[in-house]
Amino acid sequence: MFLKKPDLTAGCRPTLAPDETLLVVQDGVGLYEGKYKIASCQKGHAYLTSHRACYVDDADPRANSWAIDLKDVERHEYQAGFLKSSPKITLYSKPVKRGFGSASRSAVTQSPAFQRITSASSPSSRSTSPFRPSRDSPAELPVVVGTWVCPICSFSNPVPSNFDPTIATEAFPLPPCLACGIKPPFATVLKAAIAANAKHVPESIPPSEVASDQGSQPRVNRSYDDGNTSNTIPCPRCTFHNHPGMRACEICSAPLPKPIHLQRVELEESLARSGSPGPEISGLTLEEGQQPSSVKFSFRTGGDKVFYDRLKNAMIQRKWLLQIAPPIPRTDIDPVSRPFNSESSTPPASRPVSVGIAGLEQRGLQTRKINETVLGNAFEDLEALMASAKDVVALAERFAVESGTGLGLSSPTSDPVLSQSAAALGMVTTKDVLGDSSNSLYVSELARNLAEYATDDRRGILRGQGGTMSLVDLWAMFNRSQNGVELVSPSDFRKAAEAWVKLGLPVKLRRFKSGLLVVQRRDASDEKTISQIKEWLNYLKATEVEQVLPWDWKTYGFGVTAQQAASRFGWSLGVATEELEMAEERGALCREEGVEGLKFWLNFLLEDE
């Protein structure tokens, strides 16, 4: 499977694997399958991680998001933008082994010579249509092969594959010229299509013949070798005899008829730069045997250069190999025991079994030794430090936790959260990750990041705060968890928070009457809060009290202060005050000002006596 459905986080970003890091994010990206625009994937974000390239749709991220494992990518290619055509990055898939296909498919993978050719192209470019390099296209569309020459710039454009000269009318939506973007007159295209039909029908090869050709492996090799000397290809348009290696005429750049044995065309090369309003398919469905051979990212709003640079680096670094690689062997220590969790790891068979206090002591000694080695090695020089960064961070965190609990410093709620560093947080949006320095993209990514941070079940930050926390608290907590690097400025933070609703994220920003800004789950509403408070106050009515109260508490219950509400619902004091006042404003509560402070009661003033 070349295209995969990525798991998305609460913030609608791809979930990262443990070792995966985010390299770059770019918005305003469209997705192409082969040459075809995917209509449902034309406005989204491209995420490049160390392992994957992902497209996440803006409108419907759950349905229209795709990920490509970089390890499945055979080759990548960059096209610069030209006039109306946006810059594009094409990823070509590695040839896929298929169980059902045919003998020819397995033959392909066995032959080194053939492998070289196919690998450079798509594995599925054997259809008679040069426009749709996937196997199944002939069944889908009435294929017309031909080129029309643009009357403005005289560029030779392909006739759209769904253009049938027998039934097409003036109303047919003709794609504009790929070079200059001007729409052609209908007659020009019609003529070209008819001419092409007349020319190509006799030339086209029955599919069965093609299939048999694929199967005959030796013939492919032979003719490929022979090709240098004899087989020149006459151009159908200008009759120039081209070198057999050419895919397009050297003189007029018309696509050349391929020698049958080499009929696997790199369409993205020969017909570079399709215009933005190019041929289109409505959606992408992942059916068996319909895997696209190449996928294009079109960068409508720039950022392509950075993306491509980082893609190249990622392809060189091949971080995904680390995932399956064994841990770096450590000298003079037991390779199985990890430095900081030797207790939890399964003891190696070779370790001498020791029991009792002696055993525990021995184990402790061993752990200390390993830690010592880790630190010793890591700080030897900078490179070593970088290499063992992960171990050192983990060690430091463990020390932090231990020392914190030892001193009894950690408060039960927020401290474990804060002691987790940015490294543990995984995906942190920094300005560095974003290609161009467009602030809006940074803000939207930060918004997603924050939404994930706040709603993450492991940390339960928002939940721990009773579902409502002030924006300032979240800001402080988030920045403290960044360990002092890549801090977020208050204004960016505010902007990101304001973008939550727009981006359809599971949290929202709410402004109380006093101007206090708080973060809430999207489904939180005043009504829910009020009913919660009412429920609580009604519950208080039922409680038994010892001392005699001057009021009829069985009817009226008790007044509650903001403090009581805060401790009851886990809110901060400011939030509790605001929530109570909000409920008061809605007429659910009323206030009593007294020597004991401000208390809130169920609103019996509104009830008739």
Next chain:
Amino acid sequence: MNQAGQKQENASDFVFPKSYNFPPFFSPQPTALTREAQLRKWSIFIQRYCRHHRIFQLTIIEALDTPLFHNATLKKRLSLKDAKAVIDYMVSKAGDERAEWLGPEKASAWIWWRKPEEWATLIAAWVDETGQKGTVLTLYELVQGETTEKQEFYGLDMEVLRKSLQTLVKKGKAQVFGAEDQQGVKFF
């Protein structure tokens, strides 16, 4: 609270409304809707209290320490400002003009648990009933006489009586004549 079942207009026991024992009743509410309800309850309560104790004129500063504005059990009281706000509400159209300040300094106010017009109707009905139309009655006779002992307007404040008779005069149903404390009234 526990005397709720007892007879209401018993001379000594005034039954306070339930809200009187609801602590927030004594704190001004910031929310408009709640405030409106609170003031209405106060207005009804004050009218009932004044009717029970036959108070026609309320001096705010003196009333502050009476049970009207001071709930000793709850240790709650209405401040002078809040009490004035309540009376202000009663004076306003929204409060049905159930009160009237005696002067711009707002020290005391008429509490119209029965408005002058309503008193006038009451008196006119009594006059009609007893067939005294056309006869001259002194004001003293009306409110302190033996014949009106059973009537509600018995013991009516002289000032209130004059005000209500004035409304009848305006309608042409009565004529008031005589000097300062020797006034008489003739009903048509």
